[in-house]
Amino acid sequence: MAEAPLLDVNGVTLRYKTPGSVVTATERVSFSVNRSDRFVLLGPSGCGKSTLLKAVGGYLKPSEGAITILGRKVTEPGPDRMMVFQEFDQLLPWKTVLENVMFPLMDARKLSRKEAEDKARHYIEKVHLTRALHSYPHTLSGGMKQRVAIARGMAMEPDILLMDEPFAALDALTRRTCQDELLQLWEETRFTVMFVTHSIGEAIKIGNRILLLSPHPGRVKAEVVDVDAASPTDGSAGRLEKEIHDMLFADEAGEAH
């Protein structure tokens, strides 16, 4: 099992230049993601989770350290790393559900229309949206939009799927359905995903590895491995949740997440 990691983040410092000041969002963060990992970034608001994910996506350049994926250095955004955003407006409003999923397949993957359509239909079916195939995004509910975005990302069969709190803006019931669906999809295709959340429960449910970050500036605090072993039925998930909670909020007791 000495396989080289799929994604390697090595001593990465990320800074934002604002007029008059420089904000350090993360400082010398290192971790690596293996193939078929469900790798979760967890931490309180402002600890740089989104910033890290954007850097892996290629939208931000590290001011220190390097990010490599399968040995290639990440320098710009590309379809080998598909992003699923938190925002509901991430679908192209001028394309139907089917067209939204097909577009990057044809444009970036250079598939023929026929191949793209077959693949798109396959993944749309997997997120149970065949009914809405020809609907425009503005007629969909928030949860449906997020599932289209997931279908779009997965249809591209990227090296890694990057998800930034994709379910955070959903109601609790829809969120659970979406989480279950994502896990079901993972069982089927074993894709690699990096998942950002600030909910400890969601992290334990989704992830097999969890990276805990502490804020101001964002640093790695700990890593939780073999999260799969925690089960909600025998109470071990609950215990893990409490442990993680205590650890994250140890030095800032009382601060809401």
Added chain:
Amino acid sequence: MAEQAGTRAPRIILRPAEGVVSGEVERELSFFERAWDNGAVRKVVIILALAALWEAYGRYTANPLLFPTLSDTLEALMENIRSGVLPARAWASLKVLLTGYAAGIVMAGLLTIAAINTRLGSDFLETMTAMLSPLPAIALLPLALLWFGLGNGSLVFILVHSVLWPVALNTHSGFRAVSNTLRMVGRNYGLRGFAFIRKILIPAAFPSILAGLKIGWAFAWRTLVAAELVFGVSSGQGGLGWFIFENRNLLEIPSVFAGLLTVILIGLVVENLIFRTIERKTVLRWGLQQ
């Protein structure tokens, strides 16, 4: 409420559906609902009412030299169409108009692309729009005549001026309002440069672009008719403005009204058929505009 102490526990009581389940989730609208929902139908009703008012007032004043009736006007219109004068004049106007409109749009496109790619281009666009857009195109006509002579060149020049600024301004502000998420999605697909503009920015900013095109069209149309009234014939054949001017001099007032009516009709057709159709097939269908 006969509850014994100690037996209270949460329960789920199933409620069988009452009556016949309609199963209706989505339903086609009836013919009349659809007709009244159609803006065109409502507008036709308004136009018919106005036409009736015109006819009534024309008959009441009974002074064809000042205010001909609608029927007189329509008669003059038919006559002028049959003789081929009016279509020729309208076509002369439209040819110049389309040339100026297209040139203005192309220049607006170039200017906007420069503006979104460079800061200097953006400053340039903002300064030029601030300076030139309050300047009525017709005010440039004397100068245009001096530079380009008595011909279509002058007309096209002032048309470009009337189209360029509103279209460029709207397109630019539309581009800038495209959400950061959509930009990131586009770059995620590996789109860059012109492909990014064509496949992401233009459709995303389409409501603003379309608004700019509509304003540009209205400005151009008005400017053209006004300019033709001022200097009339160009290269042997005048446009609609000249037709109106000429007939006024001949005291053919019903024909003057027929000319005005043609100007209005062309405006209505472009607004209600062309632009409405584009709107229905794009921004309305995409939910980018209600």
